[in-house]
Every structure is written in C-alpha cells, then in structure tokens.
Amino acid sequence: MPRSPLSYNLIVVRRLRTIAFSLAAVMAFGASGASAQTLTTIDYLMDRNTNAYQSMDAWLQACSEETGITFERQAVPYPELVQKVLLAATSNSLPDLIYLDNSDVPQLADGGLVAPLSDVGIELEGFVPALAALGNYKGVDYALPTANNSIALYYNIDMFEAAGIEPPTTWDELRAAAKALTQGDVYGLAFPAPNNEQATFHTSPFVWSNGGDFVTLNSPGTVGGVTFLADLVNDGSVSKSVVTWSNSDSADQFAGGRAAMLIGGSWEMPALDKSDVNYGIVTIPTPNAGEQVKVPVGGELWTVAVTSDKPAAKKALECLTRDDHILTWAIARTNVPARTAVMDAFNEAVPAMKPFLDEMAGAVSRTSVLGTDYPKYSAAYAAALQAALVGSMSPQEALDEAHQTATAGQ
Amino acid sequence: MKPTRPQLQANSAGAVALEAIDPPGKLFARRTLQRRTSLIQLSFTAPAIVFMAAMFGYPLYYNLSMSFTDFRVGSFLTGVAPFVGFRNYTDLFADSLFVGSLTKTAIFTAFSIAGQMGIGLSLALFFWRPFPASKTLRALLLAPWLLPLVVSATVWRWIYEQDSGVLNYVLVQSDLIADKVPWLTSPPHALAAVIITNIWIGIPFSAAVFYSGLQALPRELFEAAEIDGARAFQRFWHITLPLLKPLTAIVFMLSVTYTVKVFDLIFVLTGGGPAYATQTLAIYAYELSFRHLDFGHGAAAGNILILISLVFAVFYLRSFRKSMTEYA
Numbered sequence: 001m002p003r004s005p006l007s008y009n010l011i012v013v014r015r016l017r018t019i020a021f022s023l024a025a026v027m028a029f030g031a032s033g034a035s036a037q038t039l040t041t042i043d044y045l046m047d048r049n050t051n052a053y054q055s056m057d058a059w060l061q062a063c064s065e066e067t068g069i070t071f072e073r074q075a076v077p078y079p080e081l082v083q084k085v086l087l088a089a090t091s092n093s094l095p096d097l098i099y100l101d102n103s104d105v106p107q108l109a110d111g112g113l114v115a116p117l118s119d120v121g122i123e124l125e126g127f128v129p130a131l132a133a134l135g136n137y138k139g140v141d142y143a144l145p146t147a148n149n150s151i152a153l154y155y156n157i158d159m160f161e162a163a164g165i166e167p168p169t170t171w172d173e174l175r176a177a178a179k180a181l182t183q184g185d186v187y188g189l190a191f192p193a194p195n196n197e198q199a200t201f202h203t204s205p206f207v208w209s210n211g212g213d214f215v216t217l218n219s220p221g222t223v224g225g226v227t228f229l230a231d232l233v234n235d236g237s238v239s240k241s242v243v244t245w246s247n248s249d250s251a252d253q254f255a256g257g258r259a260a261m262l263i264g265g266s267w268e269m270p271a272l273d274k275s276d277v278n279y280g281i282v283t284i285p286t287p288n289a290g291e292q293v294k295v296p297v298g299g300e301l302w303t304v305a306v307t308s309d310k311p312a313a314k315k316a317l318e319c320l321t322r323d324d325h326i327l328t329w330a331i332a333r334t335n336v337p338a339r340t341a342v343m344d345a346f347n348e349a350v351p352a353m354k355p356f357l358d359e360m361a362g363a364v365s366r367t368s369v370l371g372t373d374y375p376k377y378s379a380a381y382a383a384a385l386q387a388a389l390v391g392s393m394s395p396q397e398a399l400d401e402a403h404q405t406a407t408a409g410q
Numbered sequence: 411m412k413p414t415r416p417q418l419q420a421n422s423a424g425a426v427a428l429e430a431i432d433p434p435g436k437l438f439a440r441r442t443l444q445r446r447t448s449l450i451q452l453s454f455t456a457p458a459i460v461f462m463a464a465m466f467g468y469p470l471y472y473n474l475s476m477s478f479t480d481f482r483v484g485s486f487l488t489g490v491a492p493f494v495g496f497r498n499y500t501d502l503f504a505d506s507l508f509v510g511s512l513t514k515t516a517i518f519t520a521f522s523i524a525g526q527m528g529i530g531l532s533l534a535l536f537f538w539r540p541f542p543a544s545k546t547l548r549a550l551l552l553a554p555w556l557l558p559l560v561v562s563a564t565v566w567r568w569i570y571e572q573d574s575g576v577l578n579y580v581l582v583q584s585d586l587i588a589d590k591v592p593w594l595t596s597p598p599h600a601l602a603a604v605i606i607t608n609i610w611i612g613i614p615f616s617a618a619v620f621y622s623g624l625q626a627l628p629r630e631l632f633e634a635a636e637i638d639g640a641r642a643f644q645r646f647w648h649i650t651l652p653l654l655k656p657l658t659a660i661v662f663m664l665s666v667t668y669t670v671k672v673f674d675l676i677f678v679l680t681g682g683g684p685a686y687a688t689q690t691l692a693i694y695a696y697e698l699s700f701r702h703l704d705f706g707h708g709a710a711a712g713n714i715l716i717l718i719s720l721v722f723a724v725f726y727l728r729s730f731r732k733s734m735t736e737y738a
Contacts, residue, residue: 083700089486107703111483185573195683196701240595241572243684258574306487372483375702387685392597398685408505 037312038070042084043099043300046075051270055332056099063319069312082107089113096308097316099300100143102134103197106371109137114303117141120310122317130363131338135301137371144321145338147330148299150363151202152355153285154254154262157278159186167282171228174261174285178237181260188237190250190259191229193389197375198247199382200366201296202263203229205284208294208364214377215369217384217403218396226395230388243386254279265298266356269334283355294362299335336360373406380406470716477709491706498710508711510686511694515718518605518690519669525609526665527658530616535646537617538624548621555614563678566607570594570679594680597687604676604688608669616661623657624650656729663726667719691715 041060045052053075060071074095076084082104088094089111098114108114117124117135124132124141135143153174155167159181168174178188193199200214206228207213212221232238242250247265254262255275262268263284272279284293302320304313319325323339330337330346336356337346347357367374384402387393393401477498479491502508537548554562569577570593578590593603627650635645673692676682682689682697689697692715699708 079700082703086483086486090489094487107483111485111487113483113487195681239573240592244567244571244594244680372703379697379701383683383685386683387597390592390595390597390684392685405507 037068037309038072039096039308039312039316040072040074041097041099042074042076042081042095044076044078044081044101045099046077051332055329059320059325059329062325063316066319067315069316071316085113092307094305094307096305096313098303098305100303101300102143102148102298102365103367103374105135105143105301105303106137106367106374108303109140109142110372113306114142115306115308115310117144117304120304120317121314126323126340127338128336128340128360128363130297130360130365131336133365133368134297134299135303136365136368143301143303144317145301146299146321146326147333147335147337148297149266149333149335150295150297150356150359151205151263151265151284152295152359153282154264154268154272154279155282156254156257156260157280159257159260167280168285169282170285170289171287175228175232175235175237178232178261179235182235182237185258187239187253187259189232189261189263190238190245190253191242191263192245192247192250193242193382193385194244194246195382195386197378197382199385200378201298202247203385204296204364204366205263205293208296209284209286209291209362213369214366214374214381217377217381217406218399222381223395223399226385226388226399229385230391230395233389234391238389240390243389266334266336266353269352281352281355283359292362293359294364295359296366297360297363377406473709473712473716476705477713479706481705481709483703485705494706498706499714501707502710502714507686507689508694511689511691514601514688515670515690515692517601518608518672518688519666521605522608522612522669522672523662523665525605526612526616527661529609530613530661531620531654533613533617534620534624535650537621551617552614554611559611559674560678562611563607563675566603566610567594567679570603595684597684600680600684600687604679607679608672608675611675612665612669616665619657619661620654623654627653656732659729660726663722663729666722667726670718670722671715691718 043056045056047053056075057073060073063069064071078101081098081100085094085098085108094113098108100108100114105114118141122144124135124144127145131145131148132141134145134148135141153167160167160177163180165177165180166173168177174189180188182188191202193203203225204214206225207222208225210221210225210228212219212223212225214222216222229238233240233242239253245253247268250259250262251264251268251271253259254264255272255277257277284295286293302317304310304317321339323342326337326339327342327345327349329335330342331349334350334353336353337343343357347354366378370377380402381399383405384393384395384398387398388395476491478493478495479485480494480498481491485491533551537544569575572578572590572592572595575593577593578587581587582590592599594600631649631653632645635649640648670690671692672690673696676688676690676693677696680688682693691711695708695711695715698704698711702708
C-alpha cells in the first residue's frame, strides 16, 4: 500500500524529533562532565565456553559503569595476539589497552608500541613485587599486573594413600615417589615438554631452584636440573611422550589417572575439579629440604598503547586494577591476585591455592635479564631438554650445543 | 558527401589494408591505430595485472625488501628498519639450525615424493581395470585429501602416541614388534613419522592424476603388445611408463613445490621437535618470525624457501609446455 504524503510527513517529524532528543541527551551528558569515551581492548581469553572469557566481559562491564568509558573488546587466540597488535601498528590502529602475556612485554616495550606507565600517569603501588617486576623492561615499568599464575605439584591423593607415601618435598623424595607410583600404565609424574615455551615454563623450577638459569644454558645448575628430569625418564617414572605433550595433554594424563603427579599451573584446577581425580597440591620439591622453591610467573598484564588517550586509559586502569576487581578476577581465573591487600581475602576464598601463594616468595620473572633475547634462549633450552629427555644426547652435550645456538651471532 | 574514411580495424591485416588505401596519411593513421589497439589490449589485461600486482607482486616485493633489513617489532610502528644488505642471508648460512633445516627439508621432500608417487602409481594401475566396488574404493581413496590438514595431523598424533597409540597397540598385539616404537619421541623416528603421514596425505593426488593419465592411453597399443606376447611387466615397463613420462614429470614438480613448504602437518604433529628433528625450512622460518619476532631473518629464510619452489616451478612450466605440444 502506498503511503500518503501525510504519513511521510509524520515519519519525518518523528525522526527529527528522535534526532533532536538524542542530540540534547548527548549535550546534557557532555555538560555533566562525563564525556562518552571509548577504549578498545584486546586479550587472548577467547574461548567462549570458559569462565575467563565471561569474567573479562564482566570485569570491563563493571568498570564501564563506574567510569562511563565504553570498552570495545576484541579477543583472539594467544599465538595471534602479538601478530595482531603488530599489524594494527602498521595501520596506526593500535588497541588502546592490550592485555598482554608477561613474556611478550619486553618485545612490545622495546619496539615502542606500549607506553611507560609514567607517561600514563600511573604509579605501581600496592602490587606483589615479583608480579610488578613482570612489567619492567630495562628499569622502566610498562605494565600493570592483575592476577598471575604459577605452577605447583599436583598429586593423586588416592594413589599416595594406597602406596602409603607422603607428598614429596625434596628431589630425592620426588624421585622415589615417582618410581614407587609407576605401575602398569600409570606413570609416576607428568609434565609438558613440547617444542615451545611451555617446556621451559614447566621445567624452570628444577633449573632455578638448583642454582641454574637460562642465561648460561650450560651452567652446572641448569645441567643438574635437566639431568634430574632425564633421570626420571630413565627410571621409567616419566613417559618419553612428555616431549609431545602440551600442558593440557599432561593435565589430561593426570585427570585420567595415568599419572600420579603433575607439574601443572593453577589454571588446571577448574578442569581437574570436574574430573574424577581426588587431588592435592603442594609446592614443587627442591634439591634439599627446607629451601624456597623458585617458580616462574605467568599470566597477563595490562599495557597501554602509545597511541591511546592517556587520561582515559589511566581512569580505566585505575578501576580495573582496584583491590575489589582484582580479587574477583583472581578468584574467577584461579590465579594469584597481584594486590597485596587482598591476599588474605583470596586465601579464605580459595584455600586450595595456598601452595601457589607460598611459592610467590620465590617467583622469578623469565624475561627480566634476557629481555627481548629470552625467546631465543628459551627455544634453545627447550630443544636441549627434549634431546636429554629422549636420550639422544646427554644433558651436558645438549645444553652445550644449546648455549652455542643461543649465543651465536653475538 | 562526407569524405570517406577508411574503416579502422584492430588487427594487423587492417593496418596493411589501410596503408594501401591511404598512402599520404599513412604514418599518422598507423600510430593512432596502434595506440588504440594496444590500449584495448591493455584494458582487457589490466584487471588481471592489477590483481597479480596487488595480491602476489607486492607481498613478494615486501618480503624481499624486509629480508634486507633488520626488521624488528618497533619497525611495525615506525615503518623504519635499518638496511643491512645481505647480512640476514649470510647469518642464516652460518646458523647450524638453518643448515640442519635444509637437510631435513631435503630428506622430508625426497622420501615423501618417492612414497607418494610410487604408491600413487601402483594404486592407479590397480584401479585401471574396473572390478566390482572399484568406484567406491576409488572414492574412499580421496578421503585424506578431503580432510583439513590440522584434523588429520591431530588424529595421526594420537595414532603415533607411544604408550596408548593405536599403531603401537596393533604392532605389539600382532607380535610384529616386542617394544613399543617411540614414533614421535625419538628424533629419527619422528622424522620418519611425519614423512609417513605426508605420504598418506599425498597419495590421493598422485593416484588421481595417474589414474586419469592411464584412462587417456590408447588401448590398441596394449592389445597389440599382448598379441605379440609381451608379459604384464614388459607392457608396463615398455609402454605404460614411457607414455606416462610427461605426466610423471608434472606430478613430480607439483609434489615438490607442495612438499617443501609443508607446515601445518609438522607443526601439529611435532612442532618441529623433538630437539629440531623435524624442523624443516618452513618451520624454521616461522620460528624466526613469529616466536623470536625476528622478521628480517624470517623473511630471508622464507625467500630461500620461495626460491627453491620457484626453481621447480620453472621446470614444471617447461615440462608442462613440452607435454602440451606432445599431446597436441
């Protein structure tokens, strides 16, 4: 049915009225001081089925309501985040706030893509020192820690009770327990050692707690740590297949009752809670009794792109990293909160995570010494670890070669 | 009456005719004609040229120019990367990992192609004469080709699993081996395992091409040879193989260019490990660019990969042209 001229007029009038109203509303809003700002964010918590994805939405939503800033969130798979950010840099469309993995901070800081926090007007106060150090590159702070993770020793309570063994605290106890619990198709211990960063992350406590590091890859401490792990494989207590396992693969082995112990991150807890396994968590054993174990810290930090609106970014981050929001976020992610003030409240809420809190005293930043060279050293170490675990080279030979590879061309 | 103007035709015959009709204005008319002809030709090819330049030419150029610079993370923001000449390339040849990856690429490609073409040709011969259910079986043969590579590679990773993988289970149960084979966990085995998987993936392609090649062979030749008393193997060696030669060359060249750049399969199966055992040139280039964020060296490694493919592509184009004239 064709519309009459009158009805056209009515529509036009109605539309004009709507436009006028919204203009008035915007002007009133602007007059009240809270201008409608928009910040774009990028993170890699993109699995929509997980708690993490939804918790991030809730976190941003809460701060959006408080500050009046609208967040436009983009979530991509982890391996694509840095690539995406680099591409955005070429077209001058960097996301304002980048929720970055701590090991990627040096690269983006060195490249000048993220701004020093002092430029944003933020001071790092009230954060756990080891976690605050994650965002430091060459003496300058670039990132705000939120909730960070580490790894600990998960053990199968039923298997330990059946064998009448206590959870190990030293390397000797760990080796003995792993051997005793290896029966049939059950291995004593599982940990991921694939050809990437996961291998370095999950085996680093054995290197650092033994006095080794990833700077001199063939130092006695590093060789000793790798030798200990290779011995576990030679004992038959650890499957050689660990060189093909990612962290979720090895967690699956533990959840399926095919490994009595697991070196795993705090992020494995939600999945393990859903499985049938009756598990406990202790700190990772040290070479000798009574030592403080040294563990790597993982997790993401907020960084500010150099191109962003700094005052708006400051306002947003002050809200996002406030005690109450950090506590909620840490509980949702089963990660250690980065704010010292909320530790007790967190401990009460998630008592099972106490070993992770205890380990924080010995937390080490992987990139603090090597900075942008870290990926190279880590890759060389991971390859040497694999060679030692499958027995194609002795730990000393493999790490000598790795050190040569990492330092070549310097 | 209007002066008659000679009709312009967009071909050389027209130009010749024009000269005969209008000798005095010859030079001018020919020029306009040529200009217009070439303009028309250009307008037809322009879309293809623009597309090729934007989609293939520019990325190649960009990668080439990147390989002569020290291109780091910061270069993305500033667009500035210091020029270093051939240093990225000389660095690569001094790196034992690069030389190792070249060797691994050569082994991977040689064995993959020998397996793919050998088994592909045998299967094509097997299906040459139709038998009951041969059509269904032939369709089934295409399965590896139809599956996404990441899916097949993930399934193969489970198959190869040392402790609970189905391959070791079958081998042990059938008493073929006493100890479980460390398929993906021992360096030499891992290289063999990725080659076996790649052969499995490549068989459908060579089998399908050889099969269609066999269909085109003249039956009379074989009948005549059979009457003359040639045995099956003689017929294959003296008739089938020589006739398939041009096709074999094409399958070979295409397979080489496909195989040297295989990435996803190895990446999912072993990630290049254990201990660099399966780190081919493609994996190596990826590691440099996207793990170490060292784009200059990564681009240089990528260009060497392109160069290798290019050499075989030139051979392919040559043999393709030759076989086309042979068929014609």
